[in-house]
Amino acid sequence: MPSENPGYLSKLPGLAYVGLVLTPLFWAGNAVVARGTVDAIPPLSMAFWRWVIALAILLPFGLPGIWRHRQIIRQRLGSMLALATFSVGAFNSLLYLAANTTTATNIALINATIPIFVALMSWLLLGDRTRPIQALGIALAVTGIVTVVARGDLAVLTGLQAQPGDLIMVAAVFSWGLFSVLLRRQAVPLPALTFLTTQILLGVLVILPFYLTDLLAFSGGFELSGATLAPLLYFAIFPGILAYAFWNHGVHAIGPSRAAIFMYLTPVFASILAGIFLGETLGRFHVIGGLLILSGLILATRAGRTALADRKPG
Template sequence: MSSENAQTAPRMPGLAYVGLVLTPLFWAGNAVVARGTVENIPPLSMSFWRWVIALAILLPFGLPGILRHRQTIARHLGSMLALATFSVAAFNSLLYFAAVTTTATNIALINATIPIFVALLAWLLLGDRTRPLQAMGIALALLGILTVVARGDILVLTGLQAQSGDLIMVAAVFSWGLFSVLLRRQAVPLPPLTFLTTQILFGTLIILPFYLADLVWFSGGFELSKGTAMPLLYFAIFPGILAYGFWNHGVHTIGPAKAAIFMYLTPVFASVLAGIFLDESLGLFHVIGGGLILAGLLLATRTGQPRGNYR
């Protein structure tokens, strides 16, 4: 949808709320399905083929915009490549690597702190002013992350025994924070569909050499079957294309402040789905860490909310 069409599109609050509930459900499913299939599909294969499928679906609709705005894309090529690297390529690949050694619940809890990392990096890199309440929120959320990573045991941190997947997921969230800050600093004047299609195209090309190296020298790829094809279709369609569209429609219809609240449903949905499909159980450290993260998010995002997303 072009920016002009988006401005004239009718507002449909009911549909927007439904979409904003489905979006964190799809994001939670991304973590749960990744955790459940990572033994059959290597992380880089998961990331690469997810975006190839999404690109195949989007390209017939997005290609005309790419051709029409090719001069703008060429003029902002460096920015577009950097944005694609931190979002499409790095964030999703790291999330799938995290799924090898940590739980879907931990992935979702750490993933929910994206607004914290955006606020922190905006303060460090853009010089955004941080109010006392926002600083307190950042501190609480970071304490919550440490609680989850340490699994409630300080000796895990002091003994450097944290799950590698938790640390990889922190790196993934940091990568998305960099993307968000760069998006503000180096905004590219493109319609949403054209921007999304271009980002997925560039991100897929960036992943390609790493995927080929992994295919030849490390994982050997995966066997295509119904059990591997269905998760890839899910990754491409639901947390990818549909969640992105629902999220942006919700932000446009009810405003970013109200839409941001729905992000907090992601770890709730993930814990339920992980309990049903992966037999994951909630520990006391999940409750404490999740409570600290939620309190921190509520404080830190009172005046700033995340924008469009594609995970």
């Protein structure tokens, strides 16, 4: 469980490395489980109930901090609502929508470009200086995304035949880039647990009208059973609460640049899990696109961008 004062954990770097390996595994599992359950649980139901369950788990621990820091929350409510909209509200909702029409492997590959989108948005909106090596990294990663979206066939792009899920996933990482830039521009001075609990609470309120519209007018919801409850619990606990705690502990213990390297494991884990559980196979375009994305990420992160220290939800 996240702590209001995690300083004592910084003395446990071994635990940090274990957590940083588990974090991309949980993020990969988020894509694989979502892809495997989209026929049983509508995407907006998936997003809404994931965060409701996470909130129910966190609230007993986070509520005292919310009360203690209520003045700051009230003063920064507009900023926190915007942050919650782009992160808790939009990011996973879009990811689960993407799972309807694309593979878990594609989701993970595109998701791995989040540092690139953060750097790009920081350059466009905050005026951060971009070094030539970072610009090259961004260009390579974007080329990798285009390769994955086009499935290695230029005719897919020129004929506007790209899978909707791939484009929705690009919108998801774009949303996370906006969140990260806003987080830097409008930093909210709250302890980690208080911030997370407040973000989830506001994010649930953001998703609620979309969930109700989908429930009443489109999907009709889903039948609660062991087969549908298990993935929701996984979404809430593993890529949600635990991945957040492990990621922030890792960044605190070994630094953002070294922690960021572990993000590269997400598509590796996803391709393995998707092959085992979903029968997905890797195409040549996955390998080429993945190598371009990996090369771009390495070049961009070698430039020492502080944006990689931003909080990451799964």
